[in-house]
Amino acid sequence: MANPSLLILAGDGIGPEVMDEVKKLIAWFDTKGIVTFDVSEGLVGGCSYDAHGTPLTDETMARAQEVDAVLLGAVGGPKYDKLDFSVKPERGLLRLRKEMDLFSNLRPAQCFDALADFSSLKRDVVAGLDIVIVRELTSGVYFGEPRGIFMEGNERVGINTQRYTESEIARVARSAFELARKRGNKVCSMEKANVMESGILWRDVVQEIHDKEYPDVALTHMYADNGAMQLCRWPKQFDVIVTDNLFGDVLSDMAAMLTGSLGMLPSASLGLPQANGRPKALYEPVHGSAPDITGQGKANPIACILSFAMALRYSFDMGAEATRVEKAVEKVLADGVRTADLMGPEGGTPVSTTQMGDAIIAAM
Amino acid sequence: MANPSLLILAGDGIGPEVMDEVKKLIAWFDTKGIVTFDVSEGLVGGCSYDAHGTPLTDETMARAQEVDAVLLGAVGGPKYDKLDFSVKPERGLLRLRKEMDLFSNLRPAQCFDALADFSSLKRDVVAGLDIVIVRELTSGVYFGEPRGIFMEGNERVGINTQRYTESEIARVARSAFELARKRGNKVCSMEKANVMESGILWRDVVQEIHDKEYPDVALTHMYADNGAMQLCRWPKQFDVIVTDNLFGDVLSDMAAMLTGSLGMLPSASLGLPQANGRPKALYEPVHGSAPDITGQGKANPIACILSFAMALRYSFDMGAEATRVEKAVEKVLADGVRTADLMGPEGGTPVSTTQMGDAIIAAM
Ligand SMILES: CC(C)[C@H](C(=O)O)[C@@H](O)C(=O)O
Numbered sequence: 260m261a262n263p264s265l266l267i268l269a270g271d272g273i274g275p276e277v278m279d280e281v282k283k284l285i286a287w288f289d290t291k292g293i294v295t296f297d298v299s300e301g302l303v304g305g306c307s308y309d310a311h312g313t314p315l316t317d318e319t320m321a322r323a324q325e326v327d328a329v330l331l332g333a334v335g336g337p338k339y340d341k342l343d344f345s346v347k348p349e350r351g352l353l354r355l356r357k358e359m360d361l362f363s364n365l366r367p368a369q370c371f372d373a374l375a376d377f378s379s380l381k382r383d384v385v386a387g388l389d390i391v392i393v394r395e396l397t398s399g400v401y402f403g404e405p406r407g408i409f410m411e412g413n414e415r416v417g418i419n420t421q422r423y424t425e426s427e428i429a430r431v432a433r434s435a436f437e438l439a440r441k442r443g444n445k446v447c448s449m450e451k452a453n454v455m456e457s458g459i460l461w462r463d464v465v466q467e468i469h470d471k472e473y474p475d476v477a478l479t480h481m482y483a484d485n486g487a488m489q490l491c492r493w494p495k496q497f498d499v500i501v502t503d504n505l506f507g508d509v510l511s512d513m514a515a516m517l518t519g520s521l522g523m524l525p526s527a528s529l530g531l532p533q534a535n536g537r538p539k540a541l542y543e544p545v546h547g548s549a550p551d552i553t554g555q556g557k558a559n560p561i562a563c564i565l566s567f568a569m570a571l572r573y574s575f576d577m578g579a580e581a582t583r584v585e586k587a588v589e590k591v592l593a594d595g596v597r598t599a600d601l602m603g604p605e606g607g608t609p610v611s612t613t614q615m616g617d618a619i620i621a622a623m
Numbered sequence: 624m625a626n627p628s629l630l631i632l633a634g635d636g637i638g639p640e641v642m643d644e645v646k647k648l649i650a651w652f653d654t655k656g657i658v659t660f661d662v663s664e665g666l667v668g669g670c671s672y673d674a675h676g677t678p679l680t681d682e683t684m685a686r687a688q689e690v691d692a693v694l695l696g697a698v699g700g701p702k703y704d705k706l707d708f709s710v711k712p713e714r715g716l717l718r719l720r721k722e723m724d725l726f727s728n729l730r731p732a733q734c735f736d737a738l739a740d741f742s743s744l745k746r747d748v749v750a751g752l753d754i755v756i757v758r759e760l761t762s763g764v765y766f767g768e769p770r771g772i773f774m775e776g777n778e779r780v781g782i783n784t785q786r787y788t789e790s791e792i793a794r795v796a797r798s799a800f801e802l803a804r805k806r807g808n809k810v811c812s813m814e815k816a817n818v819m820e821s822g823i824l825w826r827d828v829v830q831e832i833h834d835k836e837y838p839d840v841a842l843t844h845m846y847a848d849n850g851a852m853q854l855c856r857w858p859k860q861f862d863v864i865v866t867d868n869l870f871g872d873v874l875s876d877m878a879a880m881l882t883g884s885l886g887m888l889p890s891a892s893l894g895l896p897q898a899n900g901r902p903k904a905l906y907e908p909v910h911g912s913a914p915d916i917t918g919q920g921k922a923n924p925i926a927c928i929l930s931f932a933m934a935l936r937y938s939f940d941m942g943a944e945a946t947r948v949e950k951a952v953e954k955v956l957a958d959g960v961r962t963a964d965l966m967g968p969e970g971g972t973p974v975s976t977t978q979m980g981d982a983i984i985a986a987m
Pocket residue numbers: 349352353508817818848
């Protein structure tokens with residue numbers, strides 16, 4: 260059988276720095292004889308625009324479709340702020356999501372015990388927090404047509420379209436229910452059914468899929484504004500949250516910040532199963548390209564490393580190896596190894612990106 | 624000159640209970656010879672549906688257009704959950720906002736010192752917090768066409784339209800800049816210009832209005848997902864936030880929850896100045912109809928009372944009297960008077976809705 264294949268798109272800002280630590284881990288798995296990945300690399304985002312005038316070339320897009328999993332670092336930066344909408348770094352990422360049809364974006368918000376005090380929330384509100392937001396990633400207002408800026412009389416008007424079909428809602432609902440069964444068996448679905456018809460359809464379809472296929476899972480519905488409140492008040496009431504692309508964007512970032520561990524949070528974006536049984540998949544840290552600390556060796560590689568652990572689990576059925584990576588991260592944190600973003604007021608000397616990567620490998 | 628006029632729409636759930644305390648305050652202002660309001664009352668929401676088969680009658684709508692200010696309690700409740708979209712309680716409120724053209728919704732998120740420990744956030748993160756979210760209230764995805772649930776092939780599709788014209792953005796931006804000048808002179812505008820064209824137009828127009836008319840105000844822009852994070856991380860970095868209808872809904876509820884004082888937060892929805900110089904206006908608490916505690920005398924009337932204080936300030940140019948109400952509330956809180964929602968873990972005996980209202984009047 261051919262080796263499992265990975266496409267690495269390190270991207271912009273701190274992307275390449277944190278991805279270097281993942282490459283070390285990939286080499287470690289190879290050296291130990293556990294698994295050998297066929298690794299190729301490419302450009303996405305601003306660096307691709309610089310090289311090719313587009314945030315993602317057709318060749319790289321085609322390569323992403325062929326491999327078993329894509330590992331992405333981060334895209335964007337102030338240098339690209341003035342670019343035309345159609346070639347902004349983000350368009351590269353959005354094209355990958357759309358063309359690979361990665362409809363289910365899993366964003367765990369997990370509070371690491373060693374870091375609970377970093378949260379702006381009280382310790383008892385967040386310690387032990389472990390929830391997952393399942394965000395629909397290929398539809399909604401991100402992709403709906405018509406869209407654009409048009410002239411109407413003598414003024415401009417900006418238009419976007421929120422649009423969900425029944426089958427789009429059904430498939431992401433299923434992935435949330437499947438996930439819940441492996442966890443706390445609870446799903447909360449969030450929309451604004453009180454003001455948006457697309458929210459009504461969302462609620463109805465989620466309920467129908469539940470009643471027909473997942474009656475054993477506890478399902479609740481919540482308006483997204485109340486959801487934001489409840490995430491802030493007592494996030495531990497949730498297990499799996501399923502929501503649309505735009506609400507998912509805002510709520511998952513907020514949930515990530517609750518944990519105080521933004522530099523620590525991974526994500527998986529999954530699509531349909533391929534001929535070989537593996538889903539189309541892209542893994543990326545929740546954090547962005549952090550232009551303010553780029554090139555200083557300060558970035559925390561843990562989110563990127565944990566995204567690779569998610570790849571082991573969801574793409575390669577190597578749950579035990581994924582857990583091994585996660586445990587190594589926990590051990591290193593418990594030992595007090597800290598990058599700059601994890602330094603508390605009590606001070607101490609932070610380790611560099613490389614040192615953190617090395618410590619995690621040593622703990623393997 | 625005719626007396627200033629008020630239309631009271633107490634609405635559903637705890638709406639009537641908390642509004643009763645405002646009525647006492649209105650009577651107090653009359654008795655003291657300070658100001659006499661012409662008060663009329665009407666129905667909105669579920670109670671209007673029960674009486675008339677519609678969440679807002681044309682007569683009540685017409686009356687709302689005539690008066691100087693509308694005071695609203697709350698709308699909605701589980702009893703009405705299964706109603707058709709077109710007659711849901713919320714439609715009554717949305718019709719008022721739309722037909723009165725109340726485009727600027729001011730939602731202060733203020734942390735009362737006596738209550739800082741109620742927040743799920745750490746005391747130093749929220750103590751002294753005083754920010755205002757200016758939410759656009761009459762456009763965006765709440766009102767854009769086309770909208771609805773349609774058949775496409777053999778499946779349903781749910782559609783809503785996010786739509787903003789240049790002039791809609793300009794006028795709410797102006798109201799945010801005006802407000803900032805009376806406060807910390809800082810505005811942060813939030814959208815998703817990286818993925819939505821309507822967000823690009825939003826950003827451009829806010830910047831243009833700033834450069835032409837308010838160059839003295841410090842303006843920044845932030846993506847709404849990052850905005851949610853930053854509100855969670857360090858909300859005191861903000862002064863005035865201006866954002867669209869949907870982001871404003873989610874972010875303002877979240878900001879309200881940060882303060883730990885949800886039962887305390889008022890809001891003002893303002894439109895264009897009328898012939899008499901007063902803006903069209905509606906005032907309502909941020910909290911909802913709280914069906915779980917309805918009819919038990921447990922509701923906290925402070926948000927509704929502070930909404931009336933906002934009416935004194937913004938509709939009737941009675942800033943000094945508004946401050947007097949606000950100071951009375953602060954005093955009562957400092958004295959340890961607490962409704963059930965304000966009871967800490969240390970316990971004590973909560974006062975009833977009526978007792979809280981009486982205490983505030985006594986403190987006037
Ligand atoms: C970079 C941007 C296009 C993206 C999004 O809005 O989806 C990001 O915020 C995310 O959450 O992955």
